[in-house]
Amino acid sequence: MHSQQFTAEPPSSDGVGHDSTAGDVPGVRRSPASGADHAPLVFDVIIAGCGPTGAMLAAELRLHDVRVLVLEKETEPSSFVRIVGLHIRSLELMAMRGLLDRVLPHGRRRPAAGFFAAIPKPVPKGLDSAYAYLLGIPQPVIERLLAEHAIELGAQVRRGRAVIGFEQDDEGVTVELAGGERLRSRYLVGCDGARSTVRKLLGVGFPGEPSRNETLMGEMGVGVPQEEIAAKVREVGETRQPFWLRPFGEGVYSVVVPAEGVGDRAEPPTLEDFRRQLRAVAGTDFGVHSPRWLSRFGDATRLAERYRVGRVLLAGDAAHIHPPIGGQGLNLGVQDAFNLGWKLAGRIRGWAPETLLDTYQAERHPVAEDVLDNTRAQAELLSAEPGARAVRRLLTELMDFEEVNRRLIEKITAIGIRYDFGEGPDLLGRRLRDIEVKQGHLYGLLRRGRGLLLDRTERLTVGGWSDRVDYLADPTADLDVPGVLLRPDGHVAWIGEDQRDLGDHLSRWFGEPAG
Template identity: 80%
Template sequence: MNPGPASHAAAPDDGDARRLGGNRAKWWFMFDVIVAGCGPTGAMLAAELRLHDVRVLVVEKEPEPTSSFVRVVSLHIRSIELMAMRGLLDRLLERGRQRPVGGIFAAIPKPAPQGLDSAYDYLLGIPQPVIDQVLGAHAVDLGAQVRRGSAVVGFEQDDEGVTVELADGDQVRARYLVGCDGARSTVRKLLGVGFPGEPSRNDTLMGEMAAGAPPEEIAAKVAEIQQSARSFSFGPFGEGIYRVVVPAAGVSEDRAEPPTLEDFAQGLRAIAGTDFGVHSPRWLSRFGDATRLVERYRVGRVLLAGDAAHIHPPAGGQGLNLGVQDAVNLGWKLAGQVRGWAPEALLDSYHDERHPVAADVLDNTRAQVALSSAEPGARAVRGLLSELMDIDAVNRHLIEKITALGVRYDLGAGPDLLGRRLRDIDLGRGTLYDRLRRGRGLVLDRTGELAVGGWSDRVDLIADPAAALDAPAILLRPDGYVAWVGEHQRDLDEQLTRWFGEPATPSPGSPSH
């Protein structure tokens, strides 16, 4: 169902939707999309929508942004590429730390394979609040409205839109609602969509704190323990602070309840025989190994993204990356639906493409957790896999899986490029990713004979016969994935229609649509 283009005229200017028209009620929409949650996924989605002039309200239950003392996360290669595509990478590089991509699958210490297919073949370690700040500011700079201290507590959807009830009693109305509100998503629960998988069976504590024991004593003890306990770490984090990861004594009944310093001390004494004199915690958290994936990413006018759609152990550090990549896949498709040009099946392709990707992430985290067990069988399999990873193709396959370089969407039969992301390449002026900053489609043509005609309001054309491209021409979607490879205008027009709807005017030299 395509609701047609959004009406911007005569809408109320106070941020609320109004019902007008007596018995034949009609909704005037102040917002096209309401996004629940202003974490990385929600902020990135809001920014992607604003690139297409979609009116966005982001509601966030937390009254203030996250504290500065929060865990460092890693942006993986594909996420770094997306940041480069949207002109955000320099801001993140200033406040992050680059490191090699080796050793990220089940923490098996192997170097990164040579010649990864990316201009950004590194991990970027960065405090999550920095990512939150940069992506949140990006969304606001593009015109998204953010309402903090405002939790979603209910909603009703109909054929025209979604009415959202907030905790303070206000109601807002939009054409679509997207739940980016985390692992305990209210939107997902109210939607009633199935969330099958496995509950948490083991909790792990993670935090940053000071320690009173001498550093050399800590290092020796930690090295001894890590020979068998892969789920334990106690590493220096600068300025006398240690990053601590230790198994918890049990599974928490209240997932929202943070652990205490004494919980860490007890866990350390159980595994190391000493608590290393830990004190002065900067932050403390817990995570479980629950693994779940929603049955549907879309139910009518309500969609899910990020941790609201999938949860899994943090093995390989994939969670935040998976959510940001969800947002970039969804943003242009939902924008096309709102603006009225999207083909009938485009929005449903969000589920079709991202659900299998998340399922693969869940499976590889299950495998990594199993490989971290101290049981003899798991240790034997880990040793065998470590040997296999000395084979470059095996190591490369696992690295590409974790960093999302290996994602290929099923877009039908065709060349190997089809359905894959394309690395950044130099063009006559700037780079390929520089030309994707507006979130539009892009035809990169080496033949000099193609045109985008009536799609020029949605798709750009670069004619560059010298482009380092193993194809005559390609069509790139706004998320950077190759939607077509070829050289004939008729074939290009067919794919432009498939992904970007009907042209505004007939394409030169092509049949009338």
């Protein structure tokens, strides 16, 4: 039996890349290697990290009755009050799982515009979503809501438990915690952030660019009229970037200013740091006061070479980091969780094809590459260099074309993603909007995390896949194709009206039919 141990030192390069799950059969237990001392398989999945990605993944797994343990090294939830933005695609996913009504009262809606390099443009026409806005919400609040959701579904969360090592074999993963406790599960998923212990111990490369520039960001009140602020921002914007003060509602402004000369990057910035930097850059501190939250970030940009080694996977910031330009980071991680959850659950429940888990990296790695590229591009557009300023002026003109403006917003908000499912209509591989159906709205039918066949012909059937795929016959559905098969993450896996062709695609995504 193949076995790999990951403790204080990462394995040699020869040990990386061997897939210890190749050929494994759910429910079949192989004999342990000589001298191996494994605890019973108490859990199906252990997740390292209880941030938004880890909590959402735990909830997705629990929809399929997977035994989940979430380990969080911090003893208390984060109290760092930073406002994060939920973009359109994340709001759609929340709606699919019945979470949107829980989240909305805690946030503030903003137009879905002005995200790309902070270029001020109106909301483009024709955004194909019922949730075409940004929801600003405090990060501790969204973390708490998602953790509560996972716990309500039956996930276990243990705080103050740091992963310091693990060993994987053909049957599962033995996870070692600080203090000597050892736990056993079938899979381990590292959702433990940019400095991921799981990724480092796994020996997965994290290539990219280190942080070169530090920036202060926060939300606070200001003490001068808006007209004066706008004039000064225009004046300074011609000579120095990144720098802006943008209204955020009710007298509050989002403030961004270079962090050059501000103390220890390990220490959170103070309001006085902002005042000093504003005076240095703009000649005035704008009378800033009453901060909601203050933060400091760098522009490090990195992407894990692999999202999976055997029974250990990576998601969220453990797999990718980038500057917060455009507010895509939390969204990218939550969407990783939605992509991975049902696939991992399918392997554990025994119905998923062996190749299904491989599609997690095949689909999500290119998405992260695109996010990293667009944040690099935005960073260049925020540069004070003459060439970058010229390109910014040109792009500002081009964004007056609705198609250009819409394309960039779809990129930032992730509604433009199309997974490669092979040849087919343009809708294939894309997410389907929340259309009206005879039972209300489409997303209300996806709350159990199952597939869905929407049949306008009333002649199709899911047959032996009914234990994992729901069926709705609705000739009045707001759709211009005869039938669509949706995956649990809302992406279109098949379009047509031929039952045999449908059966092939049901097998591709949901395994063999039940007896």
